[in-house]
Amino acid sequence: MSTDVKAVFRLYRSFRREIRLLPTAYLREFMKMKLSDDFRSIVEAKKDWVQTKKIKRAESELRKLQLANSGNVKKFDYVLDLAYGRKGKLKWELLEPLLSDPSLPKPERIIPTVERSRPPVYPAELTALLTSTASRTTPPVNQKALQKPPKIPERANPNSEEAKLLGPFSKRREVNIRWRYYTEQVQRVLPPLQVEVEEQGAEGEPERRSNKVTLNRIGVRSVGMQDEGILEELQTLARRPSHKNAPEENGQQNAPFAGSELPSRFLRRRFAHLLGRIPVLRYSCPKERDEATDTKKRTGRYQVSWAPGAVHPNLRYSPERLAEADANDIAWFEHAMLEEKMRADDAKRRRAAKLEAMNAAATTQSEDNK
Incomplete structure (x- = not known):
């Protein structure tokens, strides 16, 4: 393993500190098991480029975990989705x-x-x-x-x-x-x-x-x-x-x-x-x-x-x-329905009056033309 061993274990300890801040025992245990699997794969990687890629991924996961513990909604949901099988392995x-x-x-x-x-x-x-x-x-x-x-x-x-x-x-x-x-x-x-x-x-x-x-x-x-x-x-x-x-x-x-x-x-x-x-x-x-x-x-x-x-x-x-409607809710609902009916009737009367006026004007104009 050509990567600096101290840097890898420093990253591991940072993970452990963040895991201790998670709110439930299940989340802490799940992240501990995931951490163990991830770092075992880093240590056992035989090719340098594979190891470097895994370390970068671990650093990205650490940043997400830190943001989750600081109250970032998106990153906290990401941790929950991982732990409860909404995504990932x-x-x-x-x-x-x-x-x-x-x-x-x-x-x-x-x-x-x-x-x-x-x-x-x-x-x-x-x-x-x-x-x-x-x-x-x-x-x-x-x-x-x-x-x-x-x-x-x-x-x-x-x-x-x-x-x-x-x-x-x-x-x-x-x-x-x-x-x-x-x-x-x-x-x-x-x-x-x-x-x-x-x-x-x-x-x-x-x-x-x-x-x-x-x-x-x-x-x-x-x-x-x-x-x-x-x-x-x-x-x-x-x-x-x-x-x-x-x-x-x-x-x-x-x-x-x-x-x-x-x-x-x-x-x-x-x-x-x-x-x-x-x-x-x-x-x-x-x-x-x-x-x-x-x-x-x-x-x-x-x-x-x-x-x-x-x-x-x-x-x-x-x-x-x-919530179930009580007497006040029902009274307000009936009042709103009554107002809606009154507005509809008023609009209907206005349209009828306007149509009647238009018909009267048309009749007068036709009589004048004669």
Whole structure:
């Protein structure tokens, strides 16, 4: 290793000092593991140019971490996205189990003699994520686009007029278009941290569970950080503490963000926005059926939503976030509706009077001409 060893370890110690300032234990542990992996790759790099490139990248990461600890919103969100799999290596580790399903049959080859010409498979979990707003960085896609990507022309259908006129569409191009579309859409998916199961309780009300025992009993695959309590911890961090349990009254400072110098309100807002980037994948069990009258096999379905306390532009005017109208609100609403009706009636009368005056003027002019 030709690089100055002291400079590398100086950089390492600077990282450790910044990591100690992070607000939660999970963030500190994650960044410690990432730091260990990054600097191990620096030390084990055999080529000088590779080592120099890795050191520059580490210096850039250190500057981002310093800005995050100083209260920079963009850089703090960057650290959160890394730690909770919104980007980086962890994102693909969370997504990997959702990209395949051993229980699904292999699709037929597009090119009969080429094994790799099979089109991509969309498991039920991945389909739900691709077609939902809550799990996408871009607008969702529809089911038809998954079956036939938009860039595949009508010529791909051998019975179409274009195919009869111009000849058959290249099978290799069709394979490439399908896989390119699949890759692009998967890259825009935000992976869930766990799967929830919603089933009918004893009293007929829906009950939600996310433990592995329930998932194994129903036959649903666990994903991500199942049973780790990470999502529940995020909801607690994003929730505003009650007045009786406020940190200032209990003699604690900035709890539950002990060790961080950033304001607790800033941290709560950042974790709430993070929840808006973490979809909740929920499996709804089929309702009970009458075996004598219903012989069809029913299966559950996957749905995607946001966790309670999440902040997202699409949730701004959702019913769950709007306060219930009281008597004063209803009175103001009725008053506004009455004023709107009076203005509309007044405008209607003015238009009628203006039209009547114009007709009278036209009649007078025609009589004068005679």
